[in-house]
Amino acid sequence: DAGITQSPRHKVTETGTPVTLRCHQTENHRYMYWYRQDPGHGLRLIHYSYGVKDTDKGEVSDGYSVSRSKTEDFLLTLESATSSQTSVYFCAISGNPGQASEAFFGQGTRLTVV
Amino acid sequence: GENVEQHPSTLSVQEGDSAVIKCTYSDSASNYFPWYKQELGKRPQLIIDIRSNVGEKKDQRIAVTLNKTAKHFSLHITETQPEDSAVYFCAASGGGGNKLTFGTGTQLKVEL
Numbered sequence: 297d298a299g300i301t302q303s304p305r306h307k308v309t310e311t312g313t314p315v316t317l318r319c320h321q322t323e324n325h326r327y328m329y330w331y332r333q334d335p336g337h338g339l340r341l342i343h344y345s346y347g348v349k350d351t352d353k354g355e356v357s358d359g360y361s362v363s364r365s366k367t368e369d370f371l372l373t374l375e376s377a378t379s380s381q382t383s384v385y386f387c388a389i390s391g392n393p394g395q396a397s398e399a400f401f402g403q404g405t406r407l408t409v410v
Numbered sequence: 411g412e413n414v415e416q417h418p419s420t421l422s423v424q425e426g427d428s429a430v431i432k433c434t435y436s437d438s439a440s441n442y443f444p445w446y447k448q449e450l451g452k453r454p455q456l457i458i459d460i461r462s463n464v465g466e467k468k469d470q471r472i473a474v475t476l477n478k479t480a481k482h483f484s485l486h487i488t489e490t491q492p493e494d495s496a497v498y499f500c501a502a503s504g505g506g507g508n509k510l511t512f513g514t515g516t517q518l519k520v521e522l
Contacts, residue, residue, distance in 0.1 A: 329510075338515045
């Protein structure tokens with residue numbers, strides 16, 4: 297498995313609180329992504345990064361922000377958690393600039409907002 | 411942006427039969443089409459991929475075909491086995507940032 301680790305693996309939080317999920321990679325891959333997975337919706341892109349401090353929005357970015365201050369770390373923050381953000385969150389990495397390539401996924405974080 | 415549709419959402423086959431999952435995409439600039447398998451409680455993992463300069467690719471019991479003109483691609487699994495039971499996702503990429511846009515998934519069940 298590619299060297300990609302998500303933390304925490306499970307979290308329960310209350311509505312209105314901020315939450316930060318961490319993705320750490322040891323592969324020196326350029327691209328990093330945050331997806332959420334919900335029944336019937338597959339994997340939907342929240343935000344992605346194409347380099348340190350270079351990020352862009354995906355299709356479901358409202359209510360989420362990201363930061364990438366180092367190649368190896370990509371943080372996802374829920375600014376004020378809502379029940380609709382209860383989901384499984386996957387981080388992914390891919391490496392080849394100029395050519396789309398395989399994405400490797402982390403183990404996932406199960407987030408419950410109560 | 412890219413939109414990927416995947417059918418069927420569930421598929422049940424008898425062991426030894428073939429299974430076919432179909433996807434369509436909208437962005438003619440997409441040029442990379444991977445398929446991922448996700449077992450219950452696990453992360454998605456790549457099983458096969460194809461690029462737009464190739465029409466078909468095969469790896470043992472798994473094959474993928476691509477029709478660029480019609481903008482659709484399909485996954486074919488032959489001689490299915492119980493361990494093939496999982497959720498399968500197609501995806502398309504080619505836009506900036508190597509973004510992968512996923513289909514909504516197919517739950518494949520291989521029955522004994």
